[in-house]
Amino acid sequence: xxxxxxxxxxxxxxxxxxxxxxxxxxxxxxxxxxxxxxxxxxxxxxxxxxxxxxxxxxxxxxxxxxxxxxxxxxxxxxxxxxxxx
Amino acid sequence: xxxxxxxxxxxxxxxxxxxxxxxxxxxxxxxxxxxxxxxxxxxxxxxxxxxxxxxxxxxxxxxxxxxxxxxxxxxxxxxxxxxxxxxxxxxxxxxxxxxxxxxxxxxxxxxxxxxxxxxxxxxxxxxxxxxxxxxxxxxxxxxxxxxxxxxxxxxxxxxxxxxxxxxxxxxxxxxxxxxxxxxxxxxxxxxxxxx
Numbered sequence: 571x572x573x574x575x576x577x578x579x580x581x582x583x584x585x586x587x588x589x590x591x592x593x594x595x596x597x598x599x600x601x602x603x604x605x606x607x608x609x610x611x612x613x614x615x616x617x618x619x620x621x622x623x624x625x626x627x628x629x630x631x632x633x634x635x636x637x638x639x640x641x642x643x644x645x646x647x648x649x650x651x652x653x654x655x
Numbered sequence: 656x657x658x659x660x661x662x663x664x665x666x667x668x669x670x671x672x673x674x675x676x677x678x679x680x681x682x683x684x685x686x687x688x689x690x691x692x693x694x695x696x697x698x699x700x701x702x703x704x705x706x707x708x709x710x711x712x713x714x715x716x717x718x719x720x721x722x723x724x725x726x727x728x729x730x731x732x733x734x735x736x737x738x739x740x741x742x743x744x745x746x747x748x749x750x751x752x753x754x755x756x757x758x759x760x761x762x763x764x765x766x767x768x769x770x771x772x773x774x775x776x777x778x779x780x781x782x783x784x785x786x787x788x789x790x791x792x793x794x795x796x797x798x799x800x801x802x803x804x805x806x807x808x809x810x811x812x813x814x815x816x817x818x819x820x821x822x823x824x825x826x827x828x829x830x831x832x833x834x835x836x837x838x839x840x841x842x843x844x845x846x847x848x849x850x
Contacts, residue, residue, distance in 0.1 A: 583714035617710045620791045646704050647711035650799050654791040
């Protein structure tokens with residue numbers, strides 16, 4: 571299952587927004603089974619902070635036991651955010 | 656507005672409170688102004704990837720004001736988010752909140768000074784909002800500054816201050832001179848990029 575973060579905005583900054591996005595995924599986008607990896611796609615995201623990403627990933631990992639895979643990105647704010655998590 | 660005026664106005668507000676034309680009294684206002692700021696950076700031909708990282712840093716700094724000070728403001732709720740784009744890009748974030756020392760003191764009772772609190776905030780993964788798992792925002796800012804050239808952050812809270820990124824920044828010197836040793840327990844920071 572691929573989650574395209576651009577659907578939640580191009581500028582992803584606050585913890586509150588990250589938590590809200592995770593809740594939406596939990597409600598409307600569920601993996602087919604417990605094995606299918608969950609791919610996080612950063613394409614189209616312009617600004618990312620570790621606060622948003624941390625809150626989002628905590629929300630996803632708290633709901634699904636599937637492996638979470640962060641797809642590669644060339645965006646510096648995404649790269650630096652992943653580094654500090 | 657020139658960078659000098661920007662600094663003078665923000666320092667005055669940080670020290671005394673009152674009104675400020677760039678005050679974001681709520682997080683949504685800050686977010687909206689940040690979106691607009693990104694568009695302005697791109698209009699002024701700042702390289703895209705740099706603009707995105709710059710806005711991410713400001714996003715972390717500004718959101719911290721709200722995350723750590725809700726219900727803890729000294730008087731004026733919210734943060735000042737002001738900027739000017741001339742030869743360099745200068746951004747000021749200021750709040751009259753509880754400050755770094757007071758926030759971290761809850762989880763580190765042996766903390767003794769503002770300076771020590773700032774070092775911990777920027778170099779260790781710890782947050783005043785225990786038991787929540789937080790504390791990576793300022794580390795992110797520190798790392799991002801390390802990856803950029805010609806970018807400086809002057810961060811003050813209480814009697815403590817840290818200058819990160821490129822050193823010997825003229826505007827940072829001007830801001831410290833302007834303050835002349837006066838301080839407030841809240842946060843005041845200047846992020847400057849020499850274009």
